[in-house]
Amino acid sequence: MRTRHVLVALLVVAISLAGTASLAGAAPNESSCWGQASQAFARDGLMGEHASSFETPRLGLRNLARALHDQGVLDDDSMQSLGAFVADELGYEIEACE
Helix, strand or coil: CHHHHHHHHHHHHHHHHHCCCCCCCCCCCCCHHHHHHHHHHHHCCCCCCCHHHCCCCCCCHHHHHHHHHHCCCCCCCCHHHHHHHHHHHCCCCCHHHC
């Protein structure tokens, strides 16, 4: 349980450093979940600077998705899975993530 809290905390930090991602058109696709979720996170003030804008290297969202998958938290290492996980953990209902 503590590991899950640490992972969620890391995820929230990564999101706050990630920047705003745009929605990719109207047709559902693999990135729609992350796009819609990040739009909601940005609207609510949970997004910040992109990981590459810092002097100290950051994990980055794609690498975070891979790490969460490797630890068995995500079913796969896609941004779709990461978006669904974060949305669920923060209590968001994102249409493209369902």
